[in-house]
Structure formats: structure tokens, C-alpha cells
Amino acid sequence: MSLEELQKIAAAAKVKAESYEHHVHVCMAASCQSCGAADIKTQLTETVKENGAEADIWVKGVGCMGLCSAGPLVRVESPADESEYLYQKVGTEDVSELYASIDGNPVERMRCQTEIPFFARQQKIVLENSGRIDPEQIDDYIAEGGYTSLVRALTGMSPQEVLREVSDSGLRGRGGGGYPAGLKWATVARSPAPVKYVICNADEGDPGAFMDRAVLESDPHRILEGMALAAYAVGAEYGYIYIRAEYPLAVERLKKAIRQATRHGFLGRQICETPFSFEIEIRLGAGAFVCGEETALISSIEGQRGQPSPRPPYPADEGLWDCPTLINNVETLANVPAIVREGGEWFQSIGTEKSTGTKVFALAGRIAHTGLIEVPMGITLREIIEEIGGGIPEGRKFKAVQTGGPSGGCLPEENLDMPVEYDTLRAAGSIMGSGGMIVMDETSSMVDVARYFMDFCMTESCGKCVPCRAGTFQMHGLLTKIARGEATAADLQLLEELCDVVRDTSLCGLGQTAPNPVVSTLRYFRHEYEEKLKTDSTDLEIVAS
Amino acid sequence: MPRYPAPPNAPAKVRVVTLRIDGQDIGAREDESVLDVAAEHDIRIPTLCYLDGLSTWGGCRMCMVEIAGSPKLLPACSTQVAEGMEITTNSDKLKNYRRMILELLFAERNHVCSVCVSNGHCDLQDLAVECGMDFVRVPYRNAPYEIDSSHDLFRVDHNRCVLCTRCVRVCDEIEGAHTWDIMGRGVECQVITDLNTPWGESDSCTGCGKCVQVCPTGALVKKGTAAGEMEKRDDFLPYLTQMRGNR
Incomplete structure (x- = not known):
């Protein structure tokens, strides 16, 4: 696969997309599926077929659109007149009305305002394709510029250059610890060992957190590309995705994505006609929270009881089967394609000095808009809760916000104006964690x-x-x-x-x-x-x- | 799946480092653990799960020490010495923590010394005396545990188990049978034989009794012993591992 071939696929996908007058995107992530999104998509497809409008209307299943509390979500886009309507809480009984509105006036009763801060205040890197592309189609990902970073890196950059971009970006581990990704990568890259591994930690277990699930379900190829770039930078040829078995949809989409990527030559032997080879295997976690801890995760992959072991030795020196192993969280790896594409300096300009880039949060609890958001680091908790989250419903009073899951802490009203950064949160007695954010009102003890x-x-x-x-x-x-x-x-x-x-x-x-x-x-x-x-x-x- | 080849036998030259333990200047090989070096110089660091001759487990947390410059306490058994280390093994904080860990252990299961066959020959009891743990402030769990007497020669009394996994390690690493393992999570953990079959019905158990000899408490004992009669001998282990290493 060369850059030209990649662009050819992207162009073909664009031509296909432009041939449709209207695009209907139905959210097919786990949250909307649990409220019947799959039926809505089937019915919409059938209605379109019955009316013989297959050539004009493209019904597409996409990933998470973020506002999970208002699901199932359906977005109707008409590129011709640049109109875009988002519908919330769509039921199967609304399908015919929705279909009728595609060519006419929007259905006001189901409309969800997209100008609200929940959408307007977000800045998307990790979730840039989420809710836009069909996660089960590799062509969709390629059309949005997917795999260009990998092909560019393999054909035009040395592993050291990829590593430098990541170091320059200031990216820190998004799994909770906040360890600089560049340092971790450099440790593994430095080792002369002949065999190394890259592991994607998708054992998301914090109560109320669903960031990784959304990324995996909405944009699985992004993780594969991130892992391949990491493997190229550190010199690994084999990778594992350790994912919890409670995410069957994400597992299914990952499997599909790995098959597609292998067929297209983004994984496997001699990728892009270079000596670089990389294969990925999925390992399912059996539901133990502690297996998100890296040494326990490694034991689990090895087939042992999922129990942590003393560090040092760190996995970067002696990890999976005693080989140097790079373990990164899903969100960390999802940032990598964008960093390699736009450059480390670009990433560093987002967020704050010590916490660069954006962070995905799963908003939950007593808050008007529950769902998934991506915001630049350094934003205040007040902005997240009151503006993006829409404040506390039913006129109740805010009491505390819990960040970082069972390893984090509760912050009161007086900390709301604090910027969201690794170090400020830690100083206040909580942690950034993987991104769960649970809001509590005055009724909580x-x-x-x-x-x-x-x-x-x-x-x-x-x-x-x-x-x-x-x-x-x-x-x-x-x-x-x-x-x-x-x-x-x-x-x-x-x-x-x-x-x-x-x-x-x-x-x-x-x-x-x-x-x-x-x-x-x-x-x-x-x-x-x-x-x-x-x-x-x-x-x-x-x-x- | 390719495996990283094992490193060639220990490098010919090991650096010697100097460090300080409890104010005492000490020279040591770089590849030794803090615990080994301290023991060599007669500095006593309390341990429970550690046993010379077995792999390091690091689970009991009794051997935690303070190292100047490190924000965290570190376990002496699994921390290697380094040049210029300054180690404190018996500060008031450490003593308090050790006492609390022992209280947690005593409250976790039913350690009733007076009727225990290991009374007077028990590592847990000795540690309590050494660390001055004369009172348990946390409430006892009082969970019922079973006793498995199905084996011809030995008995396992889960009431006395501290989950140090010495039996698991000796069976796997020295005897090579891997009869013992752990099941469950958290306080529900329990040592089991085979796939939780009664010990007497275990297919893999060779009846060698090493597990009984290394058990620090009265959890694994010889049958036919009365209160205070079960004395254990674990001094065979270092010789055994050394002999095998030399072969």
C-alpha cells in the first residue's frame, strides 16, 4: 500500500459519498443500541428501499455522537444545502415521519440543538471521526485521512522521528497515571532485545467510565493505526489488545477492523513494502478490575492469575514473557495518528504546558447532559459541569464531582474553578484518572x-x-x-x-x-x-x- | 510465539555498591536485594511471605523500608540495592504499619493460638511478639473456614492460613507438582489443591510434605499433632535450591 493507493481509496469513498443527496447517520454504539438504534437503522433502510430512494439517501451506522442520555441519536445531513439536523430519542414509530422530513422540513419535536455548549465547547482529536464514520468500514476511515500517518511514517520517517514527534507532543498516559508517553516509548525503543511487544490496555473498569468503549466502538482502526505507529517507533512486531469481555460490540468491531486492516496490508508482514511487520491479537479479560494494572494485565495475557507483581522491573524493561513491553491506554494510542499527522508541536499547542492535548470524559451522575465529551486540558471543572454538562437538573444544588473512579477523589464547589490538569487535580486530592466524571448533588451522602x-x-x-x-x-x-x-x-x-x-x-x-x-x-x-x-x-x- | 532467549549465566563481573542501612555503612553486590544484604549484616527486617530458596512474592508487606529520596515505602525483599542508598528499617512509622498489618492478618481469619498445633512455633505469632502487637483494634471477621483432613498424612486448616503462598511456590518451584494454587479474590482468596478437590483426592500431590514444612503458621500441619506439637523445618530449602543450581 502506497500513499497514492491510499488516496485512490479515499477519493473513491468520497465519490461514493457525494453521489448521495442525503446522509442519514444512525448511532450504532452500545448506548444507543441498547435503546433500539439497530431496529431504527433497519427500518430506515427498508423505508428507503420501499420508496426506491437508495441512490439518493445513504443510511449509515456510525459511532458514538456523544450525547448518550438523548439516544438513540440520528443525524440527517444534506451536503447540497449544507443542512444538518440531529434528532434525539428517536423511536421505531418515528421512522416514517423522519423519512418524510428528509426532503422537507425537519421534525421539530425530536430535534436536538447542536448549538448548545455540549457540542460547541468540545474540541475533538480522539473522537474526530466518532459519529461520522462507519466503524465497520475501513474505507470510511481512509476517506477521513486514516492510515496516512502510518503510510507516511513507514515510507518517509525513521522510528526515531516518530518517537520524537510523540515526545515533543508532551502526550501523557490517559489511563490514569499520566506518565509521559514519550519517555515510556523511549525506554522500550532503547532496549536492544530482539523481541518486543506493544499492548493496548482496553480493560476499562472504573464505574461510570465508558471513554475507551466509545473509541473502540466508533473508530477501531484508529487504535490499530496508533498501535502500528507505536510498534514501528519502539521496534515491536507483535501486539495485543487486552479488552474486557463485557464489551462484546467493541470486540466484534476490533476483530472486523483487524481483518480489514490485514487485508489492506496495514497489518501483517512487510507493511507498505517495508521490512516492518506487525500483527495484533485480541485477548479478552475475564472481568477483574485489577487486570487494568499493567503487571497484572501482563500476567493475564501470559495465562497466569491476574495479579500484579512488584515494579521494578517495569514492563518497559521486562514485560510480557520478560521482553520489553510498551503498554498504553486506548485513548493514549488514539492520539498517536493525529500527532504523527499534524506534528508534536501542534499537539503541544493544545491544552496547558504540563498537560497537553485534549481529554475525553464520560459525564455521569446528576447532570443534565450525560455522555461523552472531549475537551482541551486546562478547561475548568465549572465549564465542564455547568456549561457543557448543562448543570444539575431539577434545580438542585451542586455538591461534589468525583473524578478518577475508585482511585480518585471527590472535589467540592470551591475547587470548581480549578483547571483540569494532571497536577492540579492531584494536588487537590483527586486524580485525572481514565476520565470518569460523576457529578453529585445535595442529596448525595x-x-x-x-x-x-x-x-x-x-x-x-x-x-x-x-x-x-x-x-x-x-x-x-x-x-x-x-x-x-x-x-x-x-x-x-x-x-x-x-x-x-x-x-x-x-x-x-x-x-x-x-x-x-x-x-x-x-x-x-x-x-x-x-x-x-x-x-x-x-x-x-x-x-x- | 517467539520467546526472548534467557540471558546467559550471570555476568562474570558484578559491581559492588556501598549503601547505608540504619546508619551502618555496608558494601554489597549490586544484584542483591535489600533484605539479603540486611540479613548478611545481622540487621533484622521482619518478613512473613519471604522464604530463602523460593521466588520472591512481595505480598505480606512486612518488610517495607524507607529509602531516602523515594516518596514511597519499598519492600526490602523485591528491591535491589543501589549505590548510595540510605535505608531505614525501623522508624516509628514502619513499626506502626507493621503492627497494623499484623492486626489485619489476625482479624482476617481465626488465629486462636491456644488451641493451635503450631502454638509456640509459628512465624505469625513470633512476628506479633517481635512487633509488639498485643491488641487487635479492628473487628475480627469471624468467617467460618473448613478443615480438610482427607490427606493420609497432612491436614489443611484454612482458619490459620495467611495466604503467603509459600506452599504454592514450594510445590511449583521445588517439588514441581503445582498441586497448590489460589482461588478467589480479595478476602475470599483461599489456597486449593488441584482444582479445589479435597487434598486426599489430589492426583498431582506427591505427598512430599514440603508445603507443610514451609507453612509459617498452623495452616498446613502433620496429622496426629496436638496443640503446640507441630514444629516445622524449612532450613532444607536453600541447600536444595543451591544443589540444583550447581548441577
């Missing part, structure tokens, strides 16, 4: 929130190290006691001590960050804990002594 996340960590602990295995169990017990109003001040003190022990002595990230929800709620909402404490005379004596 912070003790319950902490207890919920502790319950999650307790059941997801692998059981290898004592502080995480037994410590989270005890912390959960103490939080339950506090929530029931049966705890004393001594219990609260013990809880705080346990937080320190579990954080400082646990083996892996799961245990080390498990106390975060408790610590952050204690920091900002301590009164809620204290209000629930029992205060009879005997307890006061214990505290005094």
Missing part, C-alpha cells in the same frame, strides 16, 4: 459515596497483598458502621490510620489509591462523617485517653 467505592475496591482486590486484601475489608466495615450511625470517634480515627497503611504499603496502584475516595471526602466533607458519629460519654473517654 459523601459517606455513602466513599463506602460505595470502598466496596468496589474490596471486591476487586486480587488478594495478593495483606493491606489491600484485609485493609479494604476493614475500611469498608468501618464506613458501613459510620453510615449506620453506630460508629464512634475512635472508629473514625482507626479509619484514618487504615487509610495511611493501605496507601503506603499496598503492592499495586489499586491498593495504593483505594483510600483516595475516603481521604478526599474526609478532607472536604469531614462534617458529614462527624454528624453520623455516636457521642455518648464512654466514647468521649476513649478519645480523651
Whole structure:
């Protein structure tokens, strides 16, 4: 595959698209499918066929459009008069009306305003093709400029140049830790080992987070291209996508994408007639949260029990089957094709100095617009929640926002004007995490929130190290006691001590960050804990002594 | 799937580094762990899951030490020494943490010393004495655990298990049978024989008893022992591994 051939495919796809007067895009991501998007697409296709309009109207299944709370979403585009209408909460009974409107006036009752900040304030890199292309058609991806980065890199750039672009971009790991991707890549690239691996970590497990799922379902080729570029830069010939089995649609689309990419010669032996070869295999996770931790993920791929092991040695030095291994999160790899295409400097100009680029967040909880957003780093939490998210519904008052899942923390109103960056969030007691953002209003009890996340960590602990295995169990017990109003001040003190022990002595990230929800709620909402404490005379004596 | 070839036998020259443990200046080989170096110089760091002769597990977290310049505590068993390291093994913080870890262990299962066959010869008990853990502040879990006496010679009492995986490792690495493994997650973890069949019905168990000898508590014991009678011998291990290494 050469650049000319690629452009030929893209041109052919464009000609095909332009031959249609109207494009009807039906969201076929998991969220909209769960509300019946597949039926809507089938019915629309049939209606078009019945009316003999196949040559004019193109009904296409696309990826996530973002506003998941308003699904199923359908977008009607007419390139001729440049009109574009987005319809929300479409049902099968609306199909005939929708069809009739394609040539006439839009159906106002189902229309979703696209000028609202939810759409207008976003800046898309990772999700640039999401909701626009058919994830099951490689030609669609190529038409949007897909695989040009890979072909350009293979035919015109050295691995070092690709690596330099990524280093210059300042891209940091989007899985939670925020480790500079360039440094990680350089470590693997430096190793003289003959066999190296690239792993895409798609074991997304934070409650309320669905960023990676959306990317995989909406634009699977992007991940393959990102992985191939990473493999070229570090000198790997074999890659794995470790994805949780709870994402069957994403798995199916990835499999299809790998088949298509191999057939087109973007994967396999001697890609683009160069000596570079790269193959990708999918491995399914069996539902353990801890397998998102890189050493546990590697054990799981090797066929062992999914348990973390002490680092160092880091996977970049000794990873899968003791070979140097590059592990990156889905979103990190999804940024790579754009970085190679536009250059590291371009990426660096987006966001802030220490946190470059954009970040995808999954908005959930007590917020008007639930869904997927991509915003430049450095945006404030207030802008995300009040403008993009549309604020708290039913006139309730904002109380806290939880970022970073079970490893993150809850931030109160006073932190809302803080820019969203790796370091500021950490300083405030939370973390960027993989991108889950759960908004809570005044009706939420912070003790319950902490207890919920502790319950999650307790059941997801692998059981290898004592502080995480037994410590989270005890912390959960103490939080339950506090929530029931049966705890004393001594219990609260013990809880705080346990937080320190579990954080400082646990083996892996799961245990080390498990106390975060408790610590952050204690920091900002301590009164809620204290209000629930029992205060009879005997307890006061214990505290005094 | 290609495998990265194993590195050739240990390089001829290993650098010697100097470091400081608890204020004592020490020279050590670069490829040694903090725990080994400390033991060589009679500096005691409490351990539970670690056993000389077996692979390092790093699960009990008793051997956590402070290293100047590192924001995190590090386990001595799986941290290699480096030039200029300054290590503290017994600060008040570490002592507190060790005590709390022991409390967590005692509360996790039913460690009732007075009726235990290993009473007086138990690593967990010794650690509690050494670390001054005389009281458990966290509530006991009081979960019911079964005792499997189906084996002709040995017995497994899950009430006393601390999940150190010494039995799993010795069976896999030394005996080569891999009869033992772990099932479940979190506090629900349990050591099992074969695919959770009774020990006596295990096809893979050779009955060698190494697991019993390395078990730090009264979880794996010889049958026919009464309270306090079960003494264990794990000193055969380093010789065994050394002899095999020399072959």
C-alpha cells in the first residue's frame, strides 16, 4: 500500500459519498443500541428501499455522537444545502415521519440543538471521526485521512522521528497515571532485545467510565493505526489488545477492523513494502478490575492469575514473557495518528504546558447532559459541569464531582474553578484518572459515596497483598458502621490510620489509591462523617485517653 | 510465539555498591536485594511471605523500608540495592504499619493460638511478639473456614492460613507438582489443591510434605499433632535450591 493507493481509496469513498443527496447517520454504539438504534437503522433502510430512494439517501451506522442520555441519536445531513439536523430519542414509530422530513422540513419535536455548549465547547482529536464514520468500514476511515500517518511514517520517517514527534507532543498516559508517553516509548525503543511487544490496555473498569468503549466502538482502526505507529517507533512486531469481555460490540468491531486492516496490508508482514511487520491479537479479560494494572494485565495475557507483581522491573524493561513491553491506554494510542499527522508541536499547542492535548470524559451522575465529551486540558471543572454538562437538573444544588473512579477523589464547589490538569487535580486530592466524571448533588451522602467505592475496591482486590486484601475489608466495615450511625470517634480515627497503611504499603496502584475516595471526602466533607458519629460519654473517654 | 532467549549465566563481573542501612555503612553486590544484604549484616527486617530458596512474592508487606529520596515505602525483599542508598528499617512509622498489618492478618481469619498445633512455633505469632502487637483494634471477621483432613498424612486448616503462598511456590518451584494454587479474590482468596478437590483426592500431590514444612503458621500441619506439637523445618530449602543450581 502506497500513499497514492491510499488516496485512490479515499477519493473513491468520497465519490461514493457525494453521489448521495442525503446522509442519514444512525448511532450504532452500545448506548444507543441498547435503546433500539439497530431496529431504527433497519427500518430506515427498508423505508428507503420501499420508496426506491437508495441512490439518493445513504443510511449509515456510525459511532458514538456523544450525547448518550438523548439516544438513540440520528443525524440527517444534506451536503447540497449544507443542512444538518440531529434528532434525539428517536423511536421505531418515528421512522416514517423522519423519512418524510428528509426532503422537507425537519421534525421539530425530536430535534436536538447542536448549538448548545455540549457540542460547541468540545474540541475533538480522539473522537474526530466518532459519529461520522462507519466503524465497520475501513474505507470510511481512509476517506477521513486514516492510515496516512502510518503510510507516511513507514515510507518517509525513521522510528526515531516518530518517537520524537510523540515526545515533543508532551502526550501523557490517559489511563490514569499520566506518565509521559514519550519517555515510556523511549525506554522500550532503547532496549536492544530482539523481541518486543506493544499492548493496548482496553480493560476499562472504573464505574461510570465508558471513554475507551466509545473509541473502540466508533473508530477501531484508529487504535490499530496508533498501535502500528507505536510498534514501528519502539521496534515491536507483535501486539495485543487486552479488552474486557463485557464489551462484546467493541470486540466484534476490533476483530472486523483487524481483518480489514490485514487485508489492506496495514497489518501483517512487510507493511507498505517495508521490512516492518506487525500483527495484533485480541485477548479478552475475564472481568477483574485489577487486570487494568499493567503487571497484572501482563500476567493475564501470559495465562497466569491476574495479579500484579512488584515494579521494578517495569514492563518497559521486562514485560510480557520478560521482553520489553510498551503498554498504553486506548485513548493514549488514539492520539498517536493525529500527532504523527499534524506534528508534536501542534499537539503541544493544545491544552496547558504540563498537560497537553485534549481529554475525553464520560459525564455521569446528576447532570443534565450525560455522555461523552472531549475537551482541551486546562478547561475548568465549572465549564465542564455547568456549561457543557448543562448543570444539575431539577434545580438542585451542586455538591461534589468525583473524578478518577475508585482511585480518585471527590472535589467540592470551591475547587470548581480549578483547571483540569494532571497536577492540579492531584494536588487537590483527586486524580485525572481514565476520565470518569460523576457529578453529585445535595442529596448525595459523601459517606455513602466513599463506602460505595470502598466496596468496589474490596471486591476487586486480587488478594495478593495483606493491606489491600484485609485493609479494604476493614475500611469498608468501618464506613458501613459510620453510615449506620453506630460508629464512634475512635472508629473514625482507626479509619484514618487504615487509610495511611493501605496507601503506603499496598503492592499495586489499586491498593495504593483505594483510600483516595475516603481521604478526599474526609478532607472536604469531614462534617458529614462527624454528624453520623455516636457521642455518648464512654466514647468521649476513649478519645480523651 | 517467539520467546526472548534467557540471558546467559550471570555476568562474570558484578559491581559492588556501598549503601547505608540504619546508619551502618555496608558494601554489597549490586544484584542483591535489600533484605539479603540486611540479613548478611545481622540487621533484622521482619518478613512473613519471604522464604530463602523460593521466588520472591512481595505480598505480606512486612518488610517495607524507607529509602531516602523515594516518596514511597519499598519492600526490602523485591528491591535491589543501589549505590548510595540510605535505608531505614525501623522508624516509628514502619513499626506502626507493621503492627497494623499484623492486626489485619489476625482479624482476617481465626488465629486462636491456644488451641493451635503450631502454638509456640509459628512465624505469625513470633512476628506479633517481635512487633509488639498485643491488641487487635479492628473487628475480627469471624468467617467460618473448613478443615480438610482427607490427606493420609497432612491436614489443611484454612482458619490459620495467611495466604503467603509459600506452599504454592514450594510445590511449583521445588517439588514441581503445582498441586497448590489460589482461588478467589480479595478476602475470599483461599489456597486449593488441584482444582479445589479435597487434598486426599489430589492426583498431582506427591505427598512430599514440603508445603507443610514451609507453612509459617498452623495452616498446613502433620496429622496426629496436638496443640503446640507441630514444629516445622524449612532450613532444607536453600541447600536444595543451591544443589540444583550447581548441577
